[in-house]
Amino acid sequence: MSGTKSADRRARRARRHIRVRKKMSGTSERPRLVVFRSLRNMEGQLVDDDRGVTLLGLSTQSGPMDGEVAEGMSAKVAAAYRAGFALAERAKEAGIERVVFDRAGFRYHGRVKAFADGARAGGLEF
Numbered sequence: 610m611s612g613t614k615s616a617d618r619r620a621r622r623a624r625r626h627i628r629v630r631k632k633m634s635g636t637s638e639r640p641r642l643v644v645f646r647s648l649r650n651m652e653g654q655l656v657d658d659d660r661g662v663t664l665l666g667l668s669t670q671s672g673p674m675d676g677e678v679a680e681g682m683s684a685k686v687a688a689a690y691r692a693g694f695a696l697a698e699r700a701k702e703a704g705i706e707r708v709v710f711d712r713a714g715f716r717y718h719g720r721v722k723a724f725a726d727g728a729r730a731g732g733l734e735f
Contacts, residue, residue, distance in 0.1 A: 626714035633709055634658040642696075642735065643711040644724050651689040651720050653696045653728070655705060665703060667696040686723045693724035697731025710735045 612620075635641030640655040654666035669688040682690065700708070708728075715721045729735070 622714040624714075629711065629714065633711060635709055635711075639707045639709055640664055640705060641711050642708040642728065642733070643713050644715065644721055645713060646689075646715050646720055649685070651685075651692055651724050653693060653724060655696075655700055655708065664705070665696070665699055667692055667699065671695070682723070686720050689720040690723040690727035690730075693727025693729075694731040695727075697728040697733040701732050706732065707734045 633641065635656050635658045637657050637659060640657050643654050643656055645652040650669045652666065652668040655664040656662070657664055669685075669692045671692070700706075710725055712721055712725075717725070725735075
């Protein structure tokens with residue numbers, strides 16, 4: 610074995626992210642919504658890859674957020690949903706309505722899916 614189990618898992622995710630990033634990029638008209646999932650939090654950023662700048666970002670640590678939560682969601686999934694919803698509201702205030710979703714090598718389920726669903730409910734189109 611080359612390393613620990615968690616290091617191998619991180620390396621596989623990094624390879625998946627690189628593979629996906631070869632095919633997708635964000636523009637000023639349609640920025641890339643990239644998510645990051647840590648053990649406790651979710652983060653989302655809108656990135657304009659043409660200029661190489663982050664337009665705006667939000668995390669579940671950003672403070673109290675409003676938004677309806679579906680019945681039966683765990684606390685972390687509900688927080689991810691609310692963070693996605695809040696990011697979408699801020700994006701609409703900035704004049705951004707369409708994005709490209711970048712799951713950053715994470716599987717599209719659980720908190721990643723909840724973040725995306727929250728962003729869609731908040732008005733982003735992807």
